Amino acid sequence: MTYPSVYPTGVTIYNPEKCWNGYTVFQAAEQGALVIDMNGAEVQLWKGLYGFPNKLLPGGYVLGHTGERNPFYGMQDMIDLVQVDWEGNIVWKFNMYEFIEDPGEKPQWMARQHHDYQREGNPVGYYVPGMEPRVDGGNTLILCHKNLKNPKISEKLLLDDTIIEVTWEGDIVWEWICSDHFDEYGFSEEAKNILCRDPNMRPNGGGMGDWMHINSMSVLGSNKWYDAGDERFHPDNIIWDGRETNIIAIIDKKSGNIVWKIGPDYNTSKELKALGWIIGQHHAHMIPKGLPGEGNILLFDNGGWAGYGAPNPSSPTGRMNALRDYSRVLEIDPTTLKIVWQYTPAEAGYMMPFDSNRFYSPFISGAQRLPNGNTLITEGSGGRIIEVTPNHEIVWEYISPYWGKVIKLNMVYRAYRAPYEWIPQLDPPKETPIERLDVKTFRVPGAAPIGRKKETTVEGVLPPHTPPPGFAPLCVAADV
Amino acid sequence: MKNVIFSTTGCIRCKIVKDFMNERGIPFVDKNIKEEGREDFQQFYTANRRAIYRGPDGIEFPVFTDGVEIRQGIGSVLAYLQGGKKLDGFVSIGALHKEWVDGLHVSSGNPEYTEDFIAVLMYLKGRGMKLKLDTNGKNSHVLRQILDYGLADFVVMEVVGPLGLYKRILGAEIDLNDVEKTISIVPQFPKYQFQTTIVPVIRQDRVPPIISYMTPEEIAETAKLIEEVTGSKKHPYFIRLFQPKEAQDERFRQMEPISPNMLFTYRTAARAYQVFTEIEKH
Numbered sequence: 001m002t003y004p005s006v007y008p009t010g011v012t013i014y015n016p017e018k019c020w021n022g023y024t025v026f027q028a029a030e031q032g033a034l035v036i037d038m039n040g041a042e043v044q045l046w047k048g049l050y051g052f053p054n055k056l057l058p059g060g061y062v063l064g065h066t067g068e069r070n071p072f073y074g075m076q077d078m079i080d081l082v083q084v085d086w087e088g089n090i091v092w093k094f095n096m097y098e099f100i101e102d103p104g105e106k107p108q109w110m111a112r113q114h115h116d117y118q119r120e121g122n123p124v125g126y127y128v129p130g131m132e133p134r135v136d137g138g139n140t141l142i143l144c145h146k147n148l149k150n151p152k153i154s155e156k157l158l159l160d161d162t163i164i165e166v167t168w169e170g171d172i173v174w175e176w177i178c179s180d181h182f183d184e185y186g187f188s189e190e191a192k193n194i195l196c197r198d199p200n201m202r203p204n205g206g207g208m209g210d211w212m213h214i215n216s217m218s219v220l221g222s223n224k225w226y227d228a229g230d231e232r233f234h235p236d237n238i239i240w241d242g243r244e245t246n247i248i249a250i251i252d253k254k255s256g257n258i259v260w261k262i263g264p265d266y267n268t269s270k271e272l273k274a275l276g277w278i279i280g281q282h283h284a285h286m287i288p289k290g291l292p293g294e295g296n297i298l299l300f301d302n303g304g305w306a307g308y309g310a311p312n313p314s315s316p317t318g319r320m321n322a323l324r325d326y327s328r329v330l331e332i333d334p335t336t337l338k339i340v341w342q343y344t345p346a347e348a349g350y351m352m353p354f355d356s357n358r359f360y361s362p363f364i365s366g367a368q369r370l371p372n373g374n375t376l377i378t379e380g381s382g383g384r385i386i387e388v389t390p391n392h393e394i395v396w397e398y399i400s401p402y403w404g405k406v407i408k409l410n411m412v413y414r415a416y417r418a419p420y421e422w423i424p425q426l427d428p429p430k431e432t433p434i435e436r437l438d439v440k441t442f443r444v445p446g447a448a449p450i451g452r453k454k455e456t457t458v459e460g461v462l463p464p465h466t467p468p469p470g471f472a473p474l475c476v477a478a479d480v
Numbered sequence: 481m482k483n484v485i486f487s488t489t490g491c492i493r494c495k496i497v498k499d500f501m502n503e504r505g506i507p508f509v510d511k512n513i514k515e516e517g518r519e520d521f522q523q524f525y526t527a528n529r530r531a532i533y534r535g536p537d538g539i540e541f542p543v544f545t546d547g548v549e550i551r552q553g554i555g556s557v558l559a560y561l562q563g564g565k566k567l568d569g570f571v572s573i574g575a576l577h578k579e580w581v582d583g584l585h586v587s588s589g590n591p592e593y594t595e596d597f598i599a600v601l602m603y604l605k606g607r608g609m610k611l612k613l614d615t616n617g618k619n620s621h622v623l624r625q626i627l628d629y630g631l632a633d634f635v636v637m638e639v640v641g642p643l644g645l646y647k648r649i650l651g652a653e654i655d656l657n658d659v660e661k662t663i664s665i666v667p668q669f670p671k672y673q674f675q676t677t678i679v680p681v682i683r684q685d686r687v688p689p690i691i692s693y694m695t696p697e698e699i700a701e702t703a704k705l706i707e708e709v710t711g712s713k714k715h716p717y718f719i720r721l722f723q724p725k726e727a728q729d730e731r732f733r734q735m736e737p738i739s740p741n742m743l744f745t746y747r748t749a750a751r752a753y754q755v756f757t758e759i760e761k762h
Contacts, residue, residue: 099714099755171748172744172748173744173745174741
């Protein structure tokens with residue numbers, strides 16, 4: 001987050017030997033669905049196609065949306081979900097979830113999709129060996145919005161999250177409504193109090209409470225926990241996370257009930273305390289079978305601000321009452337809640353807490369486990385996508401060069417890496433290594449190089465101390 | 481014969497009924513079940529347990545008896561006081577509370593007694609109550625009068641199926657023009673809803689009968705009927721599940737209920753003609 005005024009964009013680090021090479025797709029701000037190769041060459045732009053998010057499918061297909069509902073009336077409602085071929089033809093479309101008549105707008109059916117969807121054949125929407133998403137049939141799970149009232153939560157109009165299952169023909173065959181399970185989420189009385197008074201009211205549509213704000217939804221798929229007899233992890237079950245509540249939950253596909261959950265309060269057990277507060281998280285999903293870390297939960301724990309609870313000096317009302325100004329990528333064993341792997345400012349090499357905010361995206365973002373054990377991380381608010389090894393080495397880095405005019409950020413909601421063979425229309429690209437520049441000597445034109453013209457010794461000046469851990473003479477204590 | 485009303489402290493509905501009797505000069509004894517009438521009501525309840533309805537919120541008051549008949553709830557008691565048993569088809573015990581009164585059935589009553597039924601509705605409306613009425617399409621002229629007098633706040637029409645199945649589902653003759661007229665009247669109320677329950681239909685009345693549930697196509701036809709009669713695809717339309725265990729017809733009680741997930745298929749079919757179709761939560 002501590003950006004200089006001038007810094008490079010595009011690919012800045014690339015080690016082909018250590019990377020899991022392929023194409024990367026993401027929604028480039030106000031451009032469309034963009035595919036780049038490992039050197040950052042833009043090999044395809046589906047111009048203007050929305051992506052919340054975009055996902056590639058084998059055969060050179062992309063999933064996205066043809067438009068967004070006028071934000072004056074809706075909040076992050078995509079009007080449809082479409083599958084588009086390499087030449088831009090829509091080969092599949094779903095929009096018949098709700099008929100919308102916004103004043104001054106054309107009445108139309110809308111999917112009201114937001115944040116996620118999953119095509120049958122693959123549980124998580126990214127490459128898994130032997131789990132190819134279907135491209136010419138199969139059902140699709142879609143995360144959608146629905147406005148409703150639920151007096152258990154608040155008297156105010158809610159922007160609720162729903163998950164629907166849609167056939168290839170467009171028929172809805174299953175629906176899950178988040179607020180129906182309010183009693184299962186474990187909110188404290190303090191949390192219920194502020195939720196009732198302010199369920200995260202947004203001005204869109206005259207006011208609606210985006211109380212849960214689910215931002216990811218995926219299927220567990222075949223996994224070792226279920227194979228060992230743990231019914232909570234039935235392959236058909238669905239995992240989601242709610243950014244406003246700090247909840248990560250797994251629902252039983254048959255009953256819709258919560259069968260596994262962490263949050264909203266991370267002080268309720270020693271395991272959760274050791275895990276630490278997960279705040280405003282994104283993209284919590286189970287690493288599919290066949291990938292390193294299979295069965296663990298991978299997520300981008302944003303930090304930032306989220307949650308409902310007791311008021312505190314940073315949250316006079318108790319809304320968004322948990323705060324942290326750096327991010328973590330966590331891989332968690334769902335049965336012990338122990339952190340198996342993580343990438344935090346510490347692993348990034350930043351001194352904590354002084355430099356922690358250099359790995360920080362308070363919103364959006366994601367993490368994808370790659371077949372060689374690397375992790376593709378979208379640090380979304382700054383438009384940065386990195387591939388890190390299990391030992392936390394950055395072997396690929398890309399900064400989006402596309403800043404929006406409406407939203408003045410080069411943000412990337414969520415990027416995905418796909419194998420070259422998923423785009424058979426292209427020959428595999430040339431992979432040119434990019435050495436990491438030494439920023440101490442890197443200069444822009446006109447800037448003087450490092451080095452002194454004159455160096456003077458002052459007699460009596462003492463050398464600096466080398467303090468033991470925790471004794472650094474700084475204004476605040478260091479986490480060492 | 482002695483009229484007794486069992487009332488309770490703070491019961492506005494009881495007060496309305498007592499006012500009605502006072503205005504009409506009907507003598508009665510008022511027994512407050514929380515005060516001096518406690519023991520009397522306990523004895524009365526013990527003796528008439530089967531005749532007194534106990535809902536999820538307890539016993540609905542007022543409870544009225546003239547020594548022969550027992551009536552319960554504001555609508556039922558007023559209807560009995562107004563017209564005796566002849567209004568029984570029009571009015572039953574409701575389930576709504578506070579200012580709302582339901583249990584008012586336009587299609588189930590004898591239209592010869594429409595005037596008395598209207599008088600009951602007028603009295604309730606005049607005392608500030610909000611009225612929720614239901615109809616299945618029969619007695620459209622009664623509904624028309626209710627509309628003209630501005631008596632209903634919410635009307636729910638059970639469109640039992642496409643016109644071709646109406647008689648078969650109801651098991652009785654019905655004037656289909658009457659049904660269409662009702663469909664055209666319903667949207668003129670301040671609040672309204674069309675609904676259809678996916679009921680079993682006796683396809684062939686032989687032994688044993690051939691019975692199957694209404695199909696998604698038949699629900700679509702029903703939605704289309706509403707569109708064709710009203711000229712609009714934008715009505716609130718609600719699809720409900722049939723509960724075999726609650727069926728009066730013995731033949732239906734043995735049926736397997738429809739899977740709640742099947743409702744989505746029905747909804748999709750109906751939405752081609754009624755875009756705001758919703759389904760019962762399960």
